[in-house]
Amino acid sequence: MKKLINAVESVVDDMLDGLVAAYPQYVRRIPGTNVITRAGGPTPGKVGLVSGGGSGHEPAHGGFVGYGMLDSAVAGAVFTSPTPDQVFEGIKAANGGAGVLLIIKNYTGDVMNFEMAGEMAQAEGIEVASVVVNDDVAVENSTWTTGRRGIAGTVLVHKIAGAKAQAGGTLQEVKAVAEKVIANVRSMGMALTPCTVPAAGKPGFELGENEVEIGIGIHGEPGTHREPLRPAKEIAEHLTQKVVDDLQLKAGEEVAVLINGMGATPLMELFIVNKAVHDFLKARGIKIYRTIVGEFMTSLEMAGCSVTVLRLDDELKELLDYPAETPAFRQGR
């Protein structure tokens, strides 16, 4: 395991301190917790947005705290959901009196820990609502299972719900638009290399020099299947096809595209993937309104990418374009 870290035990602590040291204009850390919250927060009268999850997905989630996106992000140990007391601290710090929305990625642990925190907050008189993001089409869905996982699409929920809250939306409105995003966003990922949880010291799976893993999640777990490395275009088309099918996208519809690196993928390769995704969508008459390329929801030092497509309407387009100022995502204010 070759990492720029000080000690296995201190990675989350050091990472959070390093984030706050870099961007004090946007974020601060609540002392004694693993909660990143807005530098000047909470914002009175604004709906608060709280997200988070295990660490190892940087810049998610602390990197998305700031104007137009989250109010608090709660970090657990690497790939382990944070506990309710920590999430509760995040909720309190996000509470500007207009209620707090929890944006939870769909993992049993995350859902339960965030819900318990929500109950703790409600017991103290804070109005809390929550949404669960489940964009990963690699995992089959059914009412009898845990359902799809939440992966990179979560960032678009942060962006759009964050804009709605920043623009003065009520808790109901912010929740409604978050649910609209969730209903219309799908993702699928792949890996060129596995990643190593610092505490484990060895990779979550092994891949041959010429193999890739398709349908991976963001916790270093194996995906749905393994196949030989193919040209980027074919891989990108495969991922995009799955996403487009699940969304039942039709010609003439408008979308946003997020090409997300898994942690160790150079931008050159992400741009090459993006070209293939664009060509694929355009050939099907799907209009691309906005594209974001970069590393947003990572899996430690895994190499690979995920493709996310979000079906847009006028409301979502406007909120997607709303200004944002956070450590990891900024646009025209």
Next chain:
Amino acid sequence: MKKLINAVESVVDDMLDGLVAAYPQYVRRIPGTNVITRAGGPTPGKVGLVSGGGSGHEPAHGGFVGYGMLDSAVAGAVFTSPTPDQVFEGIKAANGGAGVLLIIKNYTGDVMNFEMAGEMAQAEGIEVASVVVNDDVAVENSTWTTGRRGIAGTVLVHKIAGAKAQAGGTLQEVKAVAEKVIANVRSMGMALTPCTVPAAGKPGFELGENEVEIGIGIHGEPGTHREPLRPAKEIAEHLTQKVVDDLQLKAGEEVAVLINGMGATPLMELFIVNKAVHDFLKARGIKIYRTIVGEFMTSLEMAGCSVTVLRLDDELKELLDYPAETPAFRQGR
């Protein structure tokens, strides 16, 4: 060699198309060239800024084309300087009638190709000036040698000279502030893993499971020496010490810090490095005015980082904070 690419021959082409497909609001590609230029450019009456170099450093340089930064970026083959005819196209596209500044990284090939392009442009009546960035303290400097290499500090030259030009500075003024940045910026890098030039198909050097390479450049070449992997804090302190010594920074001075990933380094690790750099500088009474953490001047899929420190004065601070809207760097407009 495991990469998300289509073919060795098409990486630059596909990458440039993917960049432009992603961010048409900021950039376009001049047909038949490897030149990325502003979507709406050139800007009449504004000094044009042109940079570039070999590919493989993404988001440099095309990712920095846009409001407040570059006007054109010219891409060569991977790690090979672009030719003068290409740079000339970039100059013409950047020329708004107020002259064009070339920002060149200090490599013999880059300097000569850009200078020749400058001569071609001058022959056509375009006023051209140039600056050469040489921030890498790993390489010793002397008037008898090629001098230090240009690495991540180049991005700060783009940012600050770009702001000056955007704010209406004359060619002389923009050149002067670029030279002020160059005089006050120093960097040093290290690698956890080598990188593989697609056409070569094998890594530029080999590293043991427990070895790191110190003093690397950004072309996959070996560094100044090899040593065992140490805690991130020690590595960061070593790099920062070299940089601070070379700058002869004194307590009370103000700086900007750029923690740059080499392509495959997760943000978690860059934040951990940043914490160590901050602690180091603060302990020496050096004030950190701004910090930027991310992947800006990469070396394909190399894992590792570089530390850049820029001594600031009031003019540089103001220009550093000036708005920017580019694919890879944006801040409050």
Next chain:
Amino acid sequence: MDVNGLVQLLNNIAKVLHEQADFLSELDNAIGDGDHGHNMDKGFKAVQERVLSNPDPDLGKILQKVGMTLISTVGGAAGPLYGTAFLRMGSQLAGKQEVTLQDLPKLMEVAIAGIQQRGKAVRGEKTMLDALIPAKEALDAALAAGKPAVEALSDAVAAAAEGVEYTKTIKATKGRASYLGERSIGHQDPGATSSYFMIRALRDTVAGA
């Protein structure tokens, strides 16, 4: 069972989970993310430090504090689930300084109800419930048959063990293992296994072993 007995039981649970931490994590590695054993171990270590070192005279308070501690230290899925179970048992025992075998079915009932409310799972989904529910049913039957304490508890332990075996034969439809679909079959559920260890520790404590 008085305060001392409860403290001894909880210490015994902490001990067995510590001893089995690697085993439980390995089970979790096969169908989850490999952290169950160490997360439980971390949680019960915190219970020992924060709750057992200076126990409250009120049994309900003790169990409530155990629940709170597990919730704030274990993380993942098991933290809220076991935490809720202990919180519910704590409410049930509020104000009590003594608990008997006759109280146990009700305690298990509220614990299971808490887990189900929190996790929305039913029996047969390859979770801790597949050890806990059979154990509770076996206990009910043994008490109805008038069996003595250790014998009744041994029936519960046997039923939990059978439940763990049963989890090998079914597909996970809740928790992280459910992402594996059919591939989860053949592996025993880590949460069911840790539940089994806890019930066994109860029997052993009562038996004075």
Next chain:
Amino acid sequence: MDVNGLVQLLNNIAKVLHEQADFLSELDNAIGDGDHGHNMDKGFKAVQERVLSNPDPDLGKILQKVGMTLISTVGGAAGPLYGTAFLRMGSQLAGKQEVTLQDLPKLMEVAIAGIQQRGKAVRGEKTMLDALIPAKEALDAALAAGKPAVEALSDAVAAAAEGVEYTKTIKATKGRASYLGERSIGHQDPGATSSYFMIRALRDTVAGA
């Protein structure tokens, strides 16, 4: 030498650089970035396609087009340097349809001056100049001594070869190899080596070999 002769010479240079591309890149790998041979090969292939396939009757125009082609296809350091050299020789020969051995010293002089102006290097810095300058001096001496063409050119080839050998003994202070400092000693310079191959191709072409 007329147009046909010059075309033949340039084709011969293209041929030897193609044959030696791997060797030159390997030399560059040791002290640079390993692209010299393939960059030169790419450049002279382009010269063959764009210039030699349909040559201008004006020798100066041919050399100017060679220079432009090298500049726009080779990249790196060698592209502008060799490109400038050919541009300068082209200006020197502007309007000429014939070139003789007596013109060669002046042609080499302007070529070297162009390389020096562009690259700001002097002799002894481990560059192509360490082959070119000695070759030019040997040619001057041979012509002063009244030697015949092939013999004079062979003196130049021998001097270039000696220059290449000399580069092994010195530290690079220009170009990419200079980053290696002392570690560049012991390796022969790729650019000096490609210069040697070009001069040798000239001698061989004139000798009709």
